[in-house]
Amino acid sequence: MQRYNILWADDEIDLLKPHIMFLNKKGYDITGVNSGADAIEKCEHENYDVIFLDENMPGMNGIETLTQIKQIRPNIPVIMITKSEEEHIMEEAIGAKIEDYLIKPINPNQILLSVKKTLDKKRIVSERTNHSYQQDFQKISMAFFDDMDYSDWVEIYKKLVYWDLEINDTENKSMMDVLDMQKTEANVNFTKFIKDNYESWINDEVDDRPILSHELMKEKVFPELDNENPVFFIVIDNLRFDQWKVLEPLISDYYNVEEESTYYSILPTTTAYARNSIFSGMLPSDMAKHDSDIWLGDDEEGGKNNNEEEFLLRQLKRRRINAKASYNKVIHVNQGKHVLDNIHNLMNNKLNVIVYNFVDMLSHARTDTEMIRELAPDEPAYRSLTYSWFMHSPLLETLKVLASKKAKVVISTDHGTIRCKRPYKIIGDRNTNTNLRYKQGKNLSFDKKNVLVADNPNAFYLPKINVSTSYVFATEDYFFAYPNNYNHYVKYYKDTFQHGGISLEEMIIPCVKLSAK
Incomplete structure (x- = not known):
């Protein structure tokens, strides 16, 4: 087992010998010093895995010492130990990026727990994650032999996404190959399920079926128009469920997730078919028949999604929804900034639809551009690029503004990718x-x-x-x-x-x- 080096700065270090002996027996080597100045000097010449820092030392106090240590060794985790429970001291310590905060009197097990949480967390979490997935692996595999319905498949997929994200956070990702094989097996069985059921769904021959693309706005967006606040329906093209899960923490800083649901994209799972179906509220052959003036088929030249706004307006009219609506498509950053700058005016509409094409462009760029391929060689890297884009995008800034104005927001997509x-x-x-x-x-x-x-x-x-x-x-x-x-x-x-x-x-x-x- 790896032994860790710990620096412990406390003006009463001699009184802490029982704690130090306890940690020595658990596999930790302790270097004790009596002052902040001594701690800083040690840090200038030695490397440590973690530092214990007493907040209330004479001379240079813990907060002052912490500030200087972070300048010398910014990545060493620091655990602050103090007698004080004053909130401003806690806030100063947290602001200086401490790893943990302990209040005296402390016992050896408290110290051990804090050290393990700081130094061994990844290993412990990895072991626990792998063990938990191994237990769930059998349950998921056995489910493929059951007579599953569409909602059962949603739960299976959510489980696979959950384990994908969890295993990706483990140290050596040792279970990822097993998970990949299980995802392949899942898609083999899901294909059989779609072959057996899709045609009856699309012909509305069964009651127990999922919401499909052409029903999305009727089921999930239009009911929100009864609220007094404006509704913003944001469609992020190509957004897979796993990509949503990595964006969720950023969004959760400003919003409560009132409902996290799924629906099934129609076939073909493409922008031309699925997204037009969302905005028209119709299936593709009905669009070709009833809206032939704005529908473009595969055999016709021109952009297949240039008439989404008109499809939307016609659907509103057909459903007798008398709501002032807007439509904006964002392909370039400047278009996103224009929407952001125009939020004040959009708040006067009952329904605002915003289409973000970035994730779709990312998938195509990954195909066509060698550099993007290298940046996103697999699913975790692809999710990471999506996260990075979103964190710095006008869309996140737009969502922040909408949160401040208490607008109702629905986020969805037209299809995913594989x-x-x-x-x-x-x-x-x-x-x-x-x-x-x-x-x-x-x-x-x-x-x-x-x-x-x-x-x-x-x-x-x-x-x-x-x-x-x-x-x-x-x-x-x-x-x-x-x-x-x-x-x-x-x-x-x-x-x-x-x-x-x-x-x-x-x-x-x-x-x-x-x-x-």
């Missing part, structure tokens, strides 16, 4: 769409194993461009690749984050209601 690892050969003509997770066209040639085929698009409420149109959806972590120039294609797209197909990550996505603190 890290694609395995290529899947498919052949199509030049009119076949380019998405890597779904293909739409005629005379498509492929192996029917490990894909979902919609030979009859009408049954999936998908536009039928011609008589022989079919849709093919990639499942699990596959991505479609053409046989020509196959190796280059596979190398370029392997380990990129894509969307459009069937996976837990793409289909089960967050919808969160926030109320200002």
